[in-house]
Amino acid sequence: MKVRGTKLSHDEYMNQVISVDHHPEIEYAWATGIAISKFLEGLKQGKIYGAKCNDCNRIVCPPRIFCEECFSPMVEYVELPDTGVVNTFSLAYIRTDASRREKPEIPAVIDIDGTTLTPSGFLHLLDENIPHDQIKVGMKVKAVWRPEAERTGSITDIMYFTKLED
Amino acid sequence: MLEQPKGETMKRVAIIGVGVEGFRPAIRDLSYKEMVYRAAVKAYTKADINPREEVDTFISCEEDFSMGTSITDEYAPDQLGGAQRSVQTITGDGIQGMAAAYMQIATGMFDVAVVEAQSRISDMLTPNQIQHFALDPIFVRQFDSTHHSIAALEKQAYQHAFGVSDEVIAEVAVKNYQNAILNPIAAYGMKATKEDILDTEVVSSPLREGEIAEHADGAIVVVMANEDVVKQKNVIPVWIKGISYATNTPNVETRDWKTAKYATLCADRAFKMAEITNPASQIDIFEIDDTYAFKELQHLEALGVFKFGEASKALTDGRFNRSGDLPVNVSGGVLGVGNGHDANGLQRIAELVAQLTGEAGRRSVSGAKTGLAFSWRGVPTTAGALAILSAE
Numbered sequence: 001m002k003v004r005g006t007k008l009s010h011d012e013y014m015n016q017v018i019s020v021d022h023h024p025e026i027e028y029a030w031a032t033g034i035a036i037s038k039f040l041e042g043l044k045q046g047k048i049y050g051a052k053c054n055d056c057n058r059i060v061c062p063p064r065i066f067c068e069e070c071f072s073p074m075v076e077y078v079e080l081p082d083t084g085v086v087n088t089f090s091l092a093y094i095r096t097d098a099s100r101r102e103k104p105e106i107p108a109v110i111d112i113d114g115t116t117l118t119p120s121g122f123l124h125l126l127d128e129n130i131p132h133d134q135i136k137v138g139m140k141v142k143a144v145w146r147p148e149a150e151r152t153g154s155i156t157d158i159m160y161f162t163k164l165e166d
Numbered sequence: 167m168l169e170q171p172k173g174e175t176m177k178r179v180a181i182i183g184v185g186v187e188g189f190r191p192a193i194r195d196l197s198y199k200e201m202v203y204r205a206a207v208k209a210y211t212k213a214d215i216n217p218r219e220e221v222d223t224f225i226s227c228e229e230d231f232s233m234g235t236s237i238t239d240e241y242a243p244d245q246l247g248g249a250q251r252s253v254q255t256i257t258g259d260g261i262q263g264m265a266a267a268y269m270q271i272a273t274g275m276f277d278v279a280v281v282e283a284q285s286r287i288s289d290m291l292t293p294n295q296i297q298h299f300a301l302d303p304i305f306v307r308q309f310d311s312t313h314h315s316i317a318a319l320e321k322q323a324y325q326h327a328f329g330v331s332d333e334v335i336a337e338v339a340v341k342n343y344q345n346a347i348l349n350p351i352a353a354y355g356m357k358a359t360k361e362d363i364l365d366t367e368v369v370s371s372p373l374r375e376g377e378i379a380e381h382a383d384g385a386i387v388v389v390m391a392n393e394d395v396v397k398q399k400n401v402i403p404v405w406i407k408g409i410s411y412a413t414n415t416p417n418v419e420t421r422d423w424k425t426a427k428y429a430t431l432c433a434d435r436a437f438k439m440a441e442i443t444n445p446a447s448q449i450d451i452f453e454i455d456d457t458y459a460f461k462e463l464q465h466l467e468a469l470g471v472f473k474f475g476e477a478s479k480a481l482t483d484g485r486f487n488r489s490g491d492l493p494v495n496v497s498g499g500v501l502g503v504g505n506g507h508d509a510n511g512l513q514r515i516a517e518l519v520a521q522l523t524g525e526a527g528r529r530s531v532s533g534a535k536t537g538l539a540f541s542w543r544g545v546p547t548t549a550g551a552l553a554i555l556s557a558e
Contacts, residue, residue, distance in 0.1 A: 020303055020304050022303050022307060024295055024296075024299050025292060025295050026231070026290075026292050026295050026296060026299070027290075027291040027292045028234035028289055028290055028291060029289060029291050030197070030198075030234060030286075030289045031193070031194045031195070031196070031197055031198075031288070031289060032197055033195070033196045033197025033198075033199070033200040033201075034195070034196065034197070034200055035197075035200070036197060064199075064244075065200050065203065066200075066203045066244075066245070068243075068244035068245075068247075068249040069218075069249065070218060071207075071216075071217055071218050071247040
């Protein structure tokens with residue numbers, strides 16, 4: 001398919017039109033607080049934590065200090081298994097810098113086993129070596145953890161989720 | 167422009183609950199969502215309201231660059247109890263958010279509205295860069311002076327025009343830091359002398375460090391409702407009699423450096439709405455932006471409480487003290503509570519509500535029935551927002 005529009009060269013874009021450049025140096029360090037700190041510390045230990053709402057009895061992952069459904073405080077943490085179900089996925093061929101991948105990254109939303117009422121979990125990656133025609137919504141998956149010494153208390157302490165054989 | 171509600175079509179609007187978390191120089195033990203949740207729970211308890219069933223609309227006042235996330239409003243609902251409800255974000259001061267809520271209630275569209283504003287400056291490692299980023303990119307941002315220099319240019323012009331000394335301006339800071347000692351939400355209460363303030367380092371002349379409000383983290387949630395709701399609830403209402411916001415100009419070349427014209431524009435509108443003709447006699451307590459100490463005097467004059475250049479004498483005569491006839495910034499102001507940026511306006515509102523509902527404890531100004539809150543959006547803006555609140 002032909003690309004729409006007319007491409008400008010770098011020289012045309014940057015040098016043939018008068019413009020003013022600015023490169024802000026802006027950095028953040030978001031404090032993760034009570035519940036997400038608990039979750040990230042858990043990842044470092046190879047554990048996935050959720051939280052239970054004692055009013056509506058939901059178990060959610062990641063944990064939070066309040067239930068957004070009934071606005072009650074959530075004070076009980078629950079250790080969940082490191083397995084789940086693919087809620088949805090995509091084969092991603094374009095990087096953030098617009099360059100193209102030969103082998104796609106596979107972002108997927110994983111519903112963690114043990115969460116209740118409405119399943120919950122987080123977005124992560126699927127194992128790139130799973131044959132693409134085998135990846136399905138509803139596929140059972142299991143976390144593949146980084147070696148303990150390399151974990152930093154980050155969502156990337158899980159390297160990816162791989163297919164759990166039936 | 168907003169008009170005084172008249173007849174049966176416009177409803178009276180009250181504040182029925184305020185909750186505050188912070189302010190502290192840095193809140194690192196809670197995430198921003200947890201911080202807002204704690205403020206929200208306090209507000210809903212005071213307002214005797216269940217946010218999941220009784221609030222019609224939520225307004226969050228926050229900016230992408232301050233929060234560090236683009237389209238940051240998407241992350242606003244849960245911690246307010248607003249999941250899957252009507253939520254909007256206003257990238258401005260909390261009083262601007264209140265003005266939107268006021269209109270939504272006064273017109274009868276909604277019965278109950280929640281307004282939230284927060285500061286998470288401690289999540290920014292480069293706050294000066296973000297402030298610098300607000301300057302005009304073609305002209306002003308090319309120079310490396312900090313944003314405080316813009317305020318210094320303004321202080322210089324104000325002092326030159328009206329003959330106000332550094333000593334007098336230092337007294338604003340002394341009063342407000344001292345007032346903050348009695349305010350549990352204030353981060354920077356302290357006893358300082360005029361000499362202490364004048365001894366602090368010059369940041370950009372004539373502005374010294376001690377005259378500049380330090381950053382603080384915190385969140386404020388305000389619940390607003392119409393008269394029908396007020397009657398059904400066990401609450402002490404504070405009525406909104408006038409509310410307005412205005413911007414003078416973004417251009418540093420054409421703005422009025424001396425007189426804070428944006429405050430005059432706000433006063434023109436809100437005073438008409440609240441039927442205020444003589445603010446000094448009709449208003450009992452003032453909460454006025456003092457992000458830079460001279461701003462307290464400049465704003466009071468621009469609001470018409472004094473003629474230009476005459477606020478200084480009232481200050482040195484002690485009239486702005488808690489026991490004076492025109493108490494100004496009994497909360498400690500932005501200097502004393504801490505610069506909460508978009509939450510500064512709601513800091514002013516929180517103090518007036520505490521005063522007008524008899525919950526100000528040892529800070530209480532006896533007989534206060536009507537209060538004025540004025541907030542400024544800070545450098546480099548010429549944007550302000552004003553609310554007039556009344557116990558009756």
